[in-house]
Amino acid sequence: MSNFVSFEAPDTGEMTGRGLILSLMNAIGTQRITAAQIVAAGSAFGIEDSAMRMATTRLTREGLLESAGRGLYISGPASRPLRDQVRGWRSVRERTKDWDGGWLAVPAGNLGRTDRKQLAARSQALRLYGFAEAEPDLWVRPANLAIALPALRSELIAIGLDDRAMLFALGDYAAPDKVNFRTLWNLDALQARYAQALAALETSAARLDTLPLAGAARETLSLGQAAIRVINLDPLLPDAMIDGALRARLVETMKLYDASGKDIWRRYYREAG
Template identity: 40%
Template sequence: MKPKARHLILDLLQAADGEALSARDAVTACALFGISANNARVALARLSADGLIEAAERGSYALSARAHELADDVATWRTAEQRVRPWSGSWIAVHCGALGRSDRKAMRNRDRALGMLGFREFERGLYLRPDNIERDLDAVRKRLYRLGLEREASVFLVSGLEPARDARVRRLWDGRALNRQYQRLQKQLETWLRQCDRLDPQTAAREVFLVGGQAIRQIVYDPWLPDPLVDAQARRACVDTVRRFDRVGHQLWRRLYETTTGAPGPWAGAARMADTLNA
């Protein structure tokens, strides 16, 4: 599976942890996936025109301030477990009933913000999730707005639902399916890690990027539900494995770049922000 040049470049810029990416490095990375140098340069030009990247110095690019906001949030997947709190049974609600539906870009941003924080639609225009993330409601509200939810949306707490309605809310998420995903993903990554030493450097770099990108996207969009809605211990074990896979990815990419160019690698590893940006 060959990624699009613009997606690959955005992901590499996120993985660079604030460092610039030279056009030469972009071409080198794209070539690894069978993407021509011309396509790589066209992707750089279009990303710049779209305001997602900007010139850092002659021949080098960095994420724009607009793209950085989302990239910084995506990067917090490594520490997301630290933002999970014990659950008292209350729910965080977002009411979008008064928001327009004609602006497709606004709707994409809204859906992305709600999806990244694990909200599900309970009734038309009313989205809910357990009140077990971030330090308080205001932190959740600010994060939603930062990710693209319109500030006209109401964000508030709901508690004291009657048993039947509370049970309906809990069924918005398929906890058993999530548990199976955690176990399946952890097994897939551990299997790859056991055999990656037998792969040639270029194949290993390609696979760790693609497999790791899919794994990170799953964590970024995980709803981070509390027990007993999911098996939090299985999720923790899965995330630990994804972190280890990510570290290996950084090492493989850095080693490949240094072997290919003889210079220290300015970027490395598997990261996924392109799908999140709807680029």
């Protein structure tokens, strides 16, 4: 079963109590959080205390949070596989290798198409790792991930791929002339997202000191979360297909912004407490 609930907090618009808590735990990497901090975080986003408490109770019931003592919470077992994936944005460079022109393929014709919930989980898991659907029930991506096939398959299954799925490495393939795997990704849109996220982080970083502490906390979480989504949902295409240097600059800028955001949140909690 997929745990993609961790991505449900919106990029823009109104933040929910549920989305805020998951963002705090998953996106910015909070190890543990107190009930008082949860309420204070809600206050920064204009969310009522009762709504934050209710969201905490529901997330605990679902296994996405876990009580670690009176008024203290950590990530629950249901959220940990995807939590680790979300926090993997820092290691983008280490997750790829030089591309030799080969491809990875997951044929899905044997996995069934009647269970809509599982279809969605399958699609989301594969897309999170940069696979695109080349033909109905055939998912592919460049073979430039620095992970062995068995380990990659296990990671995909942990976040929603069917446990009967098979994963292949293709050194070459023959197909009709109109089939070109390289065209499955909108490269211009991907690079535009890198540039937009980078510009937003740089603009925000230059003005954080001018904002009230609650406003700075709110901005670093919202913009940081949006940038992390861009990085984590990026297909990690090879430099032969995409501007890898621009992507690397985004990641390095986000690391600096993340450090600033964590410091701001620590100060905000102290002031609110």
